[in-house]
Each structure stands twice: as structure tokens, then as C-alpha cells.
Amino acid sequence: MTAWQTRQHDWIGRLDSAVSEVFEMMLERNCSPAEIAEAIAPSISARILFSGAIHGECVLLASSAVAQVTAEALLGTPSDPDDPASADAIGELCNMIAGGWKSKLGSEEARCTISPPTVSAHSEGLDPKTEVGFLRFYRFEDHVFGVQMNF
Amino acid sequence: MRALIIDDSAVMRKVIERALRQSGLDLTEVLQASNGEEALEILRGDVANPAKIRLIMSDINMPVMDGLQFLEARRDQQLAVGVPVVMITTEGSEPFVLRAIAAGAQGYICKPFTAEQVKARVVPLVEAA
Numbered sequence: 001m002t003a004w005q006t007r008q009h010d011w012i013g014r015l016d017s018a019v020s021e022v023f024e025m026m027l028e029r030n031c032s033p034a035e036i037a038e039a040i041a042p043s044i045s046a047r048i049l050f051s052g053a054i055h056g057e058c059v060l061l062a063s064s065a066v067a068q069v070t071a072e073a074l075l076g077t078p079s080d081p082d083d084p085a086s087a088d089a090i091g092e093l094c095n096m097i098a099g100g101w102k103s104k105l106g107s108e109e110a111r112c113t114i115s116p117p118t119v120s121a122h123s124e125g126l127d128p129k130t131e132v133g134f135l136r137f138y139r140f141e142d143h144v145f146g147v148q149m150n151f
Numbered sequence: 152m153r154a155l156i157i158d159d160s161a162v163m164r165k166v167i168e169r170a171l172r173q174s175g176l177d178l179t180e181v182l183q184a185s186n187g188e189e190a191l192e193i194l195r196g197d198v199a200n201p202a203k204i205r206l207i208m209s210d211i212n213m214p215v216m217d218g219l220q221f222l223e224a225r226r227d228q229q230l231a232v233g234v235p236v237v238m239i240t241t242e243g244s245e246p247f248v249l250r251a252i253a254a255g256a257q258g259y260i261c262k263p264f265t266a267e268q269v270k271a272r273v274v275p276l277v278e279a280a
Contacts, residue, residue: 025263026166074166088162095160095212096262099241103261110244116159116212 008134011101015147018100019138026096027073027140034139042146044087046094046119050102054112056133056151058101060094066143091117097147152205152277153180157190157221158239159213163262167208167239167269174270176206176277186213187221194230204234206277209256211240211247219247222254235276239264 001009016033023031042061050056062070064081071079071089079085095117102110133150154171156164161183168181182199184190190209193199211218218238225231237258238251248259258272 022263025265071162074162076169085162088160092160092163095241099243099262102241103243107245111246114212114241116214 011105011149012134012136014104015097015101015136015149018097018104019136019147021100022093022096023140027070029073029140031138031140034137034144036137036144040137040144040146044090044119044121046091046117048094048098048117049115050098050112051115052112053109054102054105054151056149058094058098059148059150060090060097060145061148062090062145063143066090066145069141069143087119091119101149152177153182153203154178154206154208155182155184155190155193155204156208157184157187157213157218158208158210159185160210161185163210170264170266170269171206171208171273173266174274176274179203187216187218187224189215190221191216191224191228191230194225195228201231204231205280206273207231207234207236208239208273209236211238211242211251219250219254222251222256226255233280235273235280237273237276239269 019031023029043064044062044067046060048058067086067090068079068081070093071085074089098114102112102114135146135148137144137146156167158164164183172178182193184193194201209218209221235257236255237260238256239260241262243261251259257276260268260272
């Protein structure tokens with residue numbers, strides 16, 4: 001295993017842990033990594049940029065259903081996919097996952113700064129076979145979303 | 152008592168407000184700002200009456216004016232003197248915590264958080280103020 005592969009393996013473990021913590025503490029739901037064989041079609045994405053000690057980005061890709069359920073879980077009230085709260089909730093979810101991942105890094109790397117989230121519509125399919133920094137899928141209840149980390 | 156919540160996410164402002172209400176604080180009104188500049192306008196009395204604000208909860212990563220810049224401006228302008236400020240943020244690394252404390256923050260909560268954590272860190276500060 002190369003140094004980069006070792007580092008990536010470590011970062012993936014920290015990402016899995018960060019996602020699990022965010023869902024457990026903020027949404028009171030279990031969320032775990034999912035093996036996805038088929039491409040999924042996210043409709044919304046949230047992006048956080050890392051700068052300083054680490055240069056890169058964390059992109060959360062989700063369906064409108066995931067955004068709606070996330071908003072409902074955070075707010076404790078019904079929502080709908082067109083509600084601005086759904087996009088807001090996906091941005092905050094990405095923010096907390098990126099921040100949680102960063103906090104689990106070594107002290108030097110954790111000195112990187114993270115940007116506020118930007119949320120936009122996403123029209124491209126997401127194929128698990130695509131080579132990127134790394135791409136992980138997660139499942140909670142019947143919902144799947146992706147987190148892509150590019151460096 | 153009144154509280155001021157500063158966060159660029161409306162969803163997160165509601166989540167924080169709910170956690171404060173669950174903590175047993177007698178909140179009569181919660182004022183909201185989406186960045187530090189809006190919060191300073193509230194504390195100066197430009198857009199709302201700042202009287203009886205007894206707690207300020209602030210994010211750090213925000214557009215326009217971030218939470219650390221807000222803390223430093225509030226200190227320099229002598230606004231809401233004696234009112235406890237608790238940072239509630241994804242930025243948990245030491246440089247951010249130290250800068251926040253140096254600028255007058257009295258509490259620090261990292262996202263993700265639980266309502267129990269908010270209660271444990273906020274209520275003693277409000278009671279002591």
C-alpha cells in the first residue's frame with residue numbers, strides 16, 4: 001500500500017465516523033456506509049472548501065427526498081422538497097460532516113479552514129466507478145447519499 | 152429573557168433555538184441574525200431593541216462577517232457588555248477556540264451537538280451573568 005493509499009484509507013475511516021456522529025447526534029438516526037453498484041442521480045449538492053493546511057473540497061450529493069428527510073429530522077416538523085429549508089439542511093449536513101472530518105485529523109492538518117457551504121442543483125449522475133479523490137455512499141433508513149472528497 | 156442566535160443557516164438557528172428551549176431557559180424572544188454584521192446592527196439598536204438580551208449564540212463560518220470578526224467588533228464597540236457569548240460551530244481546532252476566547256467568548260460548542268451539551272454549557276453561564 002502506498003503512502004497516499006494509507007492516508008486515504010485513514011481519511012475514509014474518519015469520514016465514516018464523522019457521518020455516523022452527525023446523524024446520531026443531530027438527526028437521531030443511524031447512518032452507515034453503503035455498497036452501491038448502480039449509478040445514482042442526485043438532484044442537489046452542497047460544497048465545502050478546505051484551505052490552508054489542506055486544499056480540497058467536500059461535496060455532499062443527495063436526492064430531493066434525502067434533503068426533505070434531513071430538514072424534517074433537524075427541524076422536527078414536516079417539510080417538502082421545494083421548501084428552502086431542504087437545501088439549507090443539506091448545506092448544514094455537509095458543513096457538519098466536513099467539520100467533523102476535519103476535527104478528526106492530526107493537529108497540523110486540522111488547522112485547515114473550511115468555507116461556509118454553497119448549495120446548488122445537481123444534474124449529473126453519480127457513478128460509483130468514477131475515479132475521484134474518494135467517493136463514499138451512505139445509507140440511512142431507505143435513503144442513500146454520496147460524499148465526495150477531492151484534494 | 153431574550154437571546155440572539157447568529158448563524159447563516161435558518162435551519163440551524165431553529166435547531167439551536169429548540170435546544171435552548173429544551174434546556175429550561177425562560178426565553179421570551181429569540182432574535183436572529185444570519186451573519187456578524189446583522190448581529191452588530193441588532194446590538195447597536197439599529198434594527199431591533201437590544202434590551203434584555205441575556206445570551207448570544209454564534210456560528211463562526213458565515214459570509215459577510217464571520218463569528219470571530221463579530222466577537223472582536225462587539226468587544227471593540229463595547230456592545231452587550233457582560234452578556235455571555237457561546238460559539239456553536241464546526242470549527243473546533245485550537246486556533247479558533249483560542250481566538251474566540253481571547254475575543255470574549257465564554258463558551259464553545261462544536262457541531263454536531265446534543266441538546267444536553269447545550270444545556271450543560273449554556274445554562275451555568277446565563278445563571279452566572
